[in-house]
Amino acid sequence: MIERAGIPTAGITIVRKYTEKIKPPRSVFLRWPFGHPLGEPFMIEQQRAVLTEVFKALYSVTMPGDIIDSGFGWRREKYDRYSISGVKEELDLQP
């Protein structure tokens, strides 16, 4: 509905097979527990990492319905590089 109103969207998915059925235009898949689409409480870099991937998907997906696998390994991942200065250049995104 939002896309039909002329606004692009990008989302997070925890359950890939639901997303394959519902078919939102751009999604980032995280193999993470329910209730944690942006990670763990107060893990600021982890939350920023997810937002970074979602915004990148917003600009990079050209095939409607694409699901990008973030590959993030929950607690096994190191998120140190996702400081504000670390993501600023990566998120200088153009249509």
Next chain:
Amino acid sequence: MIEPARLKNRFIARILGKFPFLEKIFTSLYYPEESEGVPWTPVKKPLKESKIAIVTTAGVHHRDQTPFDMTDPDGDPSYRILDVRKPIGDFVITHDYYDHTDADRDLNIVFPVDRLREFEEASIIGRLADTHYGFMGHVAGRHIDTLVRKKAPEVAGMLKSDGVDAVLLTPA
């Protein structure tokens, strides 16, 4: 006093949250309605010039708003208007179908308003909208039609009127 059906749903959500392998079994039992086609609007502006809003299905609302209906087995297709000029402590979650203990501690894991505010301050995004929208993700049966034909188009229209350039969708 909370109804037994709500206690059962909360108990199931808590157990699923603790044992990820059970989540897989649970999700394999439920099949969402298949959508026809994929809606698509191309991005038009650079991110640093874009006004961003969040639409969440994690059951977020303001304390003084009517909570989502947790007694109807078909869920609740309504939405709440979320004003992020209010402090983050003014938001609560009503959603019995997932364990939101962690999101109650830090709302940003389902509604990342503090992170997007940082992005705005760093000029990574153009602007964080003042108004965002909260749904409760459990919508089934007769409520699907209400969501698709009435509630979702209402929200889309308000986002458009507000001049939002892109929307971030966050689930539970």
